[in-house]
Amino acid sequence: MSGIKICGAGHYAPPKLVSNADLEKIVDTNDEWITSRTGIKTRHHCVEETHSDMCRHAAQTALERAGIKPEEIGVCIVATFSSDFLSPNAASLLQRDLGLLNDTVCFDINAACSGFLFAIHTAECLLAASPRKYGLVLGAEMLSRFINWEDRGTCVLFGDAAGAAVVEWNEEYESLGAVLHCEGDSEMLGVTGSGHKAPPQIFMQGQQVFKFAVNAVPSCMDQALTRSGKTIDDVDFFVFHQANTRIIDLAVRKYHIPEEKYYKNIEKYGNTSAASIPMVLSELTELGKVGPGSRVMLVGFGGGRAWGAALAEFK
Numbered sequence: 001m002s003g004i005k006i007c008g009a010g011h012y013a014p015p016k017l018v019s020n021a022d023l024e025k026i027v028d029t030n031d032e033w034i035t036s037r038t039g040i041k042t043r044h045h046c047v048e049e050t051h052s053d054m055c056r057h058a059a060q061t062a063l064e065r066a067g068i069k070p071e072e073i074g075v076c077i078v079a080t081f082s083s084d085f086l087s088p089n090a091a092s093l094l095q096r097d098l099g100l101l102n103d104t105v106c107f108d109i110n111a112a113c114s115g116f117l118f119a120i121h122t123a124e125c126l127l128a129a130s131p132r133k134y135g136l137v138l139g140a141e142m143l144s145r146f147i148n149w150e151d152r153g154t155c156v157l158f159g160d161a162a163g164a165a166v167v168e169w170n171e172e173y174e175s176l177g178a179v180l181h182c183e184g185d186s187e188m189l190g191v192t193g194s195g196h197k198a199p200p201q202i203f204m205q206g207q208q209v210f211k212f213a214v215n216a217v218p219s220c221m222d223q224a225l226t227r228s229g230k231t232i233d234d235v236d237f238f239v240f241h242q243a244n245t246r247i248i249d250l251a252v253r254k255y256h257i258p259e260e261k262y263y264k265n266i267e268k269y270g271n272t273s274a275a276s277i278p279m280v281l282s283e284l285t286e287l288g289k290v291g292p293g294s295r296v297m298l299v300g301f302g303g304g305r306a307w308g309a310a311l312a313e314f315k
């Protein structure tokens with residue numbers, strides 16, 4: 001047996017709030033449509049802040065809450081596809097900004113909205129081989145840069161934010177037992193890149209993503225439980241990617257998950273892609289809804305058609 005536990009979590013969202021009423025002034029939309037279809041009321045957009053600023057703030061909070069010094073970190077992974085530079089990666093900018101030792105393994109992972117799950121699983125694997133047993137794992141996105149303001153189906157959905165978790169590896173801890181999937185798809189949901197002439201832009205076939213998500217979520221939850229030998233009752237809290245309140249509602253109804261065992265912050269932040277799961281982890285610790293010994297199920301799904309689930313315990 002070997003695995004990781006979460007020792008602390010932090011998050012950051014830039015101060016500029018964009019309300020549904022603000023959006024009504026620039027696109028053909030309205031508060032009633034956005035609220036009833038998505039659950040979103042506001043989202044935060046960067047103005048002066050950089051992606052690195054968001055990462056630094058979230059990571060510093062997570063380190064403080066964990067009581068861990070930068071020099072104790074052996075692995076630093078940022079899940080993102082919207083960092084300040086294509087190169088250097090966001091994790092190496094954190095190495096510089098936080099003063100992580102220069103032999104810390106620092107790199108980024110792109111698995112869109114499921115990125116944090118891929119990153120935390122990778123950290124668990126790498127920490128087993130690291131001389132320092134603490135890892136820093138982030139999900140951070142500045143999707144406001146990629147919004148297509150001509151597309152009302154997507155421009156109302158996304159916000160900027162970063163979330164971070166400090167994890168500790170120990171040979172006595174249980175593994176996350178992460179189940180991660182992808183089925184490469186460049187049409188359903190994504191952001192264009194260097195294969196396109198125009199600047200990067202978000203594209204999405206909303207209904208297809210919705211149908212995919214409502215199947216993918218329970219299927220990977222079941223797989224994660226089977227893999228770890230746990231039942232739904234062994235889970236203290238469910239942390240879903242915050243893409244649409246209706247997708248979360250369908251999952252909690254299917255598993256009869258009581259209200260005190262799941263959390264939504266999509267109303268405040270919109271869809272922050274890879275940041276959404278660690279943002280929830282951070283808010284849960286602030287609210288005292290999770291603490292030492294709490295077992296949480298992390299569930300992610302989204303762009304590129306990637307999805308997965310894992311069970312993580314708080315130290």
Ligand code: UT7
Pocket residue numbers: 028029030033034037038113152153154156189205206207208209210213242243244247271273301302303
């Ligand atoms: O994080 C990655 C994962 N992403 C997701 O999970 C997103 C999953 N998909 C969704 O959440 C939903 O599909 C949306 C919220 C994006 C869209 O909701 P929908 O119920 O699937 O709406 P729709 O795309 O079928 O559009 C219904 C109508 C259309 O009008 P007509 O053709 O019926 O006249 C759209 O043009 O709503 C219209 N519409 C809007 N109306 C007002 C689309 N966007 C807007 C808007 N405001 N912002």
